[in-house]
Amino acid sequence: xxxxxxxxxxxxxxxxxxxxxxxxxxxxxxxxxxxxxxxxxxxxxxxxxxxxxxxxxxxxxxxxxxxxxxxxxxxxxxxxxxxxxxxxxxxxxxxxxxxxxxxxxxxxxxxxxxxxxxxxxxxxxxxxxxxxxxxxxxxxxxxxxxxxxxxxxxxxxxxxxxxxxxxxxxxxxxxxxxxxxxxxxxxxxxxxxxxxxxxxxxxxxxxxxxxxxxxxxxxxxxxxxxxxxxxxxxxxxxxxxxxxxxxxxxxxxxxxxxxxxxxxxxxx
Amino acid sequence: xxxxxxxxxxxxxxxxxxxxxxxxxxxxxxxxxxxxxxxxxxxxxxxxxxxxxxxxxxxxxxxxxxxxxxxxxxxxxxxxxxxxxxxxxxxxxxxxxxxxxxxxxxxxxxxxxxxxxxxxxxxxxxxxxxxxxxxxxxxxxxxxxxxxxxxxxxxxxxxxxxxxxxxxxxxxxxxxxxxxxxxxxxxxxxxxxxxxxxxxxxxxxxxxxxxxxxxxxxxxxxxxxxxxxxxxxxxxxxxxxxxxxxxxxxxxxxxxxxxxxxxxxxxx
Numbered sequence: 001x002x003x004x005x006x007x008x009x010x011x012x013x014x015x016x017x018x019x020x021x022x023x024x025x026x027x028x029x030x031x032x033x034x035x036x037x038x039x040x041x042x043x044x045x046x047x048x049x050x051x052x053x054x055x056x057x058x059x060x061x062x063x064x065x066x067x068x069x070x071x072x073x074x075x076x077x078x079x080x081x082x083x084x085x086x087x088x089x090x091x092x093x094x095x096x097x098x099x100x101x102x103x104x105x106x107x108x109x110x111x112x113x114x115x116x117x118x119x120x121x122x123x124x125x126x127x128x129x130x131x132x133x134x135x136x137x138x139x140x141x142x143x144x145x146x147x148x149x150x151x152x153x154x155x156x157x158x159x160x161x162x163x164x165x166x167x168x169x170x171x172x173x174x175x176x177x178x179x180x181x182x183x184x185x186x187x188x189x190x191x192x193x194x195x196x197x198x199x200x201x202x203x204x205x206x207x208x209x210x211x212x213x214x215x216x217x218x219x220x221x222x223x224x225x226x227x228x229x230x231x232x233x234x235x236x237x238x239x240x241x242x243x244x245x246x247x248x249x250x251x252x253x254x255x256x257x258x259x260x261x262x263x264x265x266x267x268x
Numbered sequence: 269x270x271x272x273x274x275x276x277x278x279x280x281x282x283x284x285x286x287x288x289x290x291x292x293x294x295x296x297x298x299x300x301x302x303x304x305x306x307x308x309x310x311x312x313x314x315x316x317x318x319x320x321x322x323x324x325x326x327x328x329x330x331x332x333x334x335x336x337x338x339x340x341x342x343x344x345x346x347x348x349x350x351x352x353x354x355x356x357x358x359x360x361x362x363x364x365x366x367x368x369x370x371x372x373x374x375x376x377x378x379x380x381x382x383x384x385x386x387x388x389x390x391x392x393x394x395x396x397x398x399x400x401x402x403x404x405x406x407x408x409x410x411x412x413x414x415x416x417x418x419x420x421x422x423x424x425x426x427x428x429x430x431x432x433x434x435x436x437x438x439x440x441x442x443x444x445x446x447x448x449x450x451x452x453x454x455x456x457x458x459x460x461x462x463x464x465x466x467x468x469x470x471x472x473x474x475x476x477x478x479x480x481x482x483x484x485x486x487x488x489x490x491x492x493x494x495x496x497x498x499x500x501x502x503x504x505x506x507x508x509x510x511x512x513x514x515x516x517x518x519x520x521x522x523x524x525x526x527x528x529x530x531x532x533x534x535x536x
Contacts, residue, residue: 013281017475024461028480029387046464047474119297185511185522191459191477191502193292196314206315207285209459209477212296212502234459234480243453254453256524 014049015056020207021047022061026077027235033079037067106149108167109136109201113155120152123216124224133158135166138201145202146236148210152227171226175217180225187215189239192231202233209234282317286325288475289315291334294345295503301347305335374417376435377404377469381423388420391484392492401426403434406469413470414504416478420495439494443485448493455483457507460499470501477502 022043025031038046043054058075061067068076115129126132132152139147151171160178161169176182194208202210210231217226242257290311293299306314311322326343329335336344383397394400400420407415419439428446429437444450462476470478478499485494510525 017284021461021463021475025463028458028460030463032387048464119300182513184513184525186508187511188506188508189457189479190296190506191479191500192296193289193475193477195289195293195298196316207289207461207475209461211457211459211479232459238456238458240454240456243455245450245452 014047014053015060018043018047018049018054018057019060020205022057023066024209024234026066031077033077035077037075037077039074104139104141106137106139106167107145108163109138111135111163111166113158116152120227123214124152124154124227125222126154126224131155135163135171137166141236144236146233148198148201148231150229153225154223157225171228172217175225181220182225183218183220183222185215185217187213189213191234194231198231202231204233204235211237211239213239282315282321283324283328284473286311286315286317286322287328288473290325290329292477292502294334299345301345303345305343305345307342372407372409374405374407374435375413376431377406379403379431379434381426384420388495391482392420392422392495393486393490394422394492399423403431403439405434409504412504414501416466416469416499418497421493425493439496440485443493449488450493451486451488451490453483453485455481457481459502462499466499470499472501472503479505479507481507 022031022037026033031037037043037058040051040054040058043058044051047054058067058069062069062075066078066080068078070076111133113131113133116124116126116132118128120126120132121128121130132154135149135151135153137149137151138145139149153171153175157175157178157180161174165174172182190212192210192212194202194204194206194210196206198210199206199208211234213228213230213232215226215228215230216224217228219225243254244257245252246255247253290299290305294301299305305311305326308319308322308326311326312319315322326335326337330337330343334346334348336346338344379401381399381401384392384394384400386396388394388400389396389398400422403417403419403421405417405419406413407417421439421443425443425446425448429442433442440450458480460478460480462470462472462474462478464474466478467474467476472478479502481496481498481500483494483496483498484492485496487493511522512525513520514523515521
């Protein structure tokens with residue numbers, strides 16, 4: 001599979017944990033390319049593990065090309081080429097690819113009809129166990145998977161498009177094409193860990209950090225027409241937003257800067 | 269320390285990983301209170317570990333009051349009382365407590381002056397190694413720590429307030445009180461894992477998922493006046509946003525719904 005995980009990841013235990021944490025800190029800028037990691041003794045103290053454990057983790061990072069270890073000069077973080085991180089604007093068409101020319105592909109992992117899970121039915125304002133279409137897709141940029149998308153759509157609406165449509169067209173566009181009067185959306189963002197099935201689909205280690213987004217889209221009657229649960233690779237994806245401070249003394253407040261949404265881009 | 273982590277967390281290895289993943293899935297709604305976890309055999313397959321490992325993880329979850337295990341009826345997720353999750357609005361005063369009556373307290377962990385890290389200096393448009401004040405605070409709601417905040421402010425601005433001010437007043441308010449003409453902010457959100465020092469401060473296990481936010485605030489000259497690196501406990505914190513679909517056929521787009529920012533609330 002494209003973008004599958006490195007094989008030198010220590011299998012279990014503490015070395016694995018140290019490997020994942022250091023890789024995360026290199027990816028999030030705590031240790032940028034070219035910088036030195038702390039020495040083995042210091043890392044052992046920071047993570048409360050033995051130096052042997054630290055060395056196993058560093059060996060694995062070295063084998064994966066993430067660091068360079070040189071006797072006498074310590075451990076240096078190596079620059080990664082790879083795909084650039086995907087930046088998405090949070091205020092316009094909701095998570096949407098912003099960088100020019102970045103195009104994505106979606107792969108449909110599963111597609112079925114059945115009773116809505118309780119949390120989904122409640123959030124959408126559906127009857128308990130109302131029938132919904134459930135689709136799971138993975139979206140990639142330059143063949144690297146970056147998002148795992150699970151969507152729920154009431155059966156009556158989902159009848160307007162096919163499984164093949166879903167593999168090629170953003171769901172939001174399919175809804176509007178089906179005549180749904182989309183009126184509002186509510187989204188909520190937090191973080192989670194990659195479970196085994198999601199880790200496999202996204203090509204990351206189990207336990208890697210993911211940005212999680214839940215979104216409920218409603219029509220003009222306030223009825224839920226789409227429920228999205230999206231998981232994004234933290235090393236490849238971030239949500240961005242610019243705000244301006246506007247208004248006079250009594251009414252000074254923040255106002256999001258809205259970026260026009262290019263129609264060809266995906267709303268996921 | 270208030271809100272420190274459970275002690276029954278398996279120390280190392282695979283049982284620890286299964287424990288963290290299951291606890292994350294119970295907290296993020298995959299397994300809501302009252303629902304059954306999959307059986308031991310199924311969990312062993314899902315996580316590619318032995319049943320002995322699954323049992324160690326479930327025993328630890330049981331000891332921590334997170335699940336109830338009953339012979340014959342499997343493992344049931346228990347409801348947690350605890351503090352309600354902190355919801356913050358992403359569009360108005362940036363992450364800000366929304367729920368009425370929720371007040372927070374901040375604890376200053378460190379306070380110092382020194383050269384700005386490279387990434388901070390670049391993002392703020394400062395000279396390399398420009399002197400900044402660095403402060404680390406932990407913010408709590410109902411004595412439960414939910415955010416770990418590291419802020420950088422140019423020395424000349426920081427001279428206008430004291431260490432004691434910072435422990436009691438949101439930084440954003442201190443900046444405006446210092447005469448800074450705040451004009452714009454850019455923020456970027458992703459996810460990360462709790463490193464040992466942050467885990468200790470937030471009372472979570474090393475490797476727990478955290479929402480990460482970086483924000484650069486600029487004045488009317490485009491100069492960076494604050495750089496914030498914030499880490500939020502994923503089990504206690506989420507960012508929320510509502511959007512309306514507005515405009516005519518040719519100009520139909522999403523518009524964030526701006527919630528007025530109550531002045532007494534924190535901008536962090």
